[in-house]
Amino acid sequence: MTAVTQTRWEVGGEFHSPVETPRPFHPWPRPAVWYALGRHAVEALVDLLRPRTLWLPDYFCHEVAVGWEGLADVRVYEDDPRWEEPRWETLHAAPGDMVVAVDYFGVRGEAGWEERSGAGAFVLVEDHSHDPFSPLAVASSADFAFSSLRKTLPVPDGAILWSPRGLDLPPQPREPADGSELKLAAMLLKGRYLANGGDEGLKERFRRLQIEGEERLARTSVAAASPAAREAVIGGAPLPWRVRRADNALHLLGSLSGLQTAEPLFEEWPAGAAPLGVVLLFESHEVRDRVRETLREAGVYCPVHWPNERPASERVRDLSARVLTIPTDWRYSAADMERVASLLHEAGTR
């Protein structure tokens, strides 16, 4: 299939298909187990290792965390993408407990997990969903590491679990997840929509398929990555995409100086990192929502990492109410970033 030539301008939203995959590829860690969803990796590890307690950061993807509550006794420790490391005094993991550590937006430095988890203190599971090839992921010596791939790669589903320490992995599930074919159909329809200038009927169809596909995926128990997902990433992940993402983030940040109503959550990252996007922290929830809506109307779709609907600390609620992620991935050029920056300047004027 030839890649889509885009005639409709928009930024963000789920990936489309088909796309060209530029070389060189970054190879995947081996051995590895391939799941439909990132959450399946944790579920399979819990099934294998039966921890008494599963520790999660208090700032995390609400939807996923809720699903894990039935698996083990879930407890939270304090962590925040604005900090260099978690508040260690809130993590009381005992030997055999499993602790999920998140590399927020793929830009965290070495936070000190290795010393703390060593000598069997607890089972460390790193979440590299925001960049499976961050310097931290590549150099990891955690017990286990996983990444949900559809955040950074054009796959309908898919996640990888590996053990940097070479520990035994759970068995590879065989059956793909219900819902992944709907997601694939949505990606193909979105490709058509972008190529033919944006037919609203097509948009409605691919959005419906995306939503229904995600809902079905979320209902499946541990399943394998679909053949389409495996096929799309079989040779590895294109390195130029990470480079583009980092370049775009730098470019966008450079064009956002003087923005009145928001400031970047981070402006620097470790050498070799490629942030998931530019994350802005707005002065208030209302301004965040207003700017997000204005951008949406202009065709720029920005996710919130993450909405919070549960009881949480004031810090977690406040952060979740004011953040917005501006996509900077491989689909976009420097000119696209400038257009997004001017939309943000216009929308973000008090």
Ligand SMILES: Cc1ncc(COP(=O)(O)O)c(C=O)c1O
């Ligand atoms: C950091 C992080 N980890 C894990 C997940 C879960 O991935 P999945 O939806 O593939 O289960 C998400 C999903 O948004 C995420 O953002």
